[in-house]
Amino acid sequence: MxxxxxxxxxxxxxxxxxxxxxxxxxxxxxxxxxxxxxxxxxxxxxxxxxxxxxxxxxxxxxxxxxxxxxxxxxxxxxxxxxxxxxxxxxxxxxxxxxxxxxxxxxxxxDIEQEAEVQETADRKRWMRFLKQALGHRDGSNTSGRGGGRP
Structure with missing residues (x-):
């Protein structure tokens, strides 16, 4: 060539x-x-x-x-x-x-990894929901009671 x-x-x-x-x-x-x-x-x-x-x-x-x-x-x-x-x-x-x-x-x-990612996302959504339901807007109130506002 x-x-x-x-x-x-x-x-x-x-x-x-x-x-x-x-x-x-x-x-x-x-x-x-x-x-x-x-x-x-x-x-x-x-x-x-x-x-x-x-x-x-x-x-x-x-x-x-x-x-x-x-x-x-x-x-x-x-x-x-x-x-x-x-x-x-x-x-x-x-x-x-x-x-x-x-x-x-x-x-x-990787089903295990996919399930773990999904579980973590679900946990974060649940925590946001709880904070909203309990009146914690920014997550700074850690007393466990309603937002501490009058």
């Missing part, structure tokens, strides 16, 4: 918005293992959040995809491959980036 072709491919994969319109590959070989990438991403994305049991699986997939992306990018950077192979690698890198973007947008669900 010629130097200017290598630079074009590297610019293409590192360009802002390179994933716009790109498709997630149906299957991809990651670390020697064939993965149905599109199916995996859509299965996880359909849920909108990552359940606790799936979190490790998704994190492992993201780690492996990042590693695979780096290896493919390095092959282009070295430039000792035919241009056609470089094009295929660049296309697959953009597809990997698209999959990573989709997986990064997922929100983890």
């Amino acid at each position: 010629k130097e200017f072709e290598r630079k074009q491919l590297l610019e293409r994969v590192n360009r802002e918005g390179a994933t716009v319109g790109a498709e997630i590959p149906d299957e991809i070989d990651v670390q020697g293992e064939e993965i149905a990438l599109r199916e995996f991403v859509f299965e996880i994305k359909r849920r909108d959040t990552v359940p606790k049991g799936e979190r490790d699986r998704v994190e492992e997939a993201k780690k492996n995809l990042r590693r695979e992306r780096l290896q493919r990018l390095q092959r282009i950077e070295e430039g000792e491959i035919p241009y056609e192979e470089g094009e295929r690698l660049a296309e697959s890198i953009v597809g990997i980036d698209r999959a990573l973007n989709a997986l990064e947008q997922l929100r983890p669900v």
Whole structure:
């Protein structure tokens, strides 16, 4: 591959918005293992959040995809491959980036933490209600009696 072709491919994969319109590959070989990438991403994305049991699986997939992306990018950077192979690698890198973007947008669900946040909010609302009901407007009266006003 010629130097200017290598630079074009590297610019293409590192360009802002390179994933716009790109498709997630149906299957991809990651670390020697064939993965149905599109199916995996859509299965996880359909849920909108990552359940606790799936979190490790998704994190492992993201780690492996990042590693695979780096290896493919390095092959282009070295430039000792035919241009056609470089094009295929660049296309697959953009597809990997698209999959990573989709997986990064997922929100983890931690039911225990969500319940704790809800309980804290409920407690604060209850305390505000009690202060209002007992006549404590600013919370400065700690005597336990009605607002201390005539």
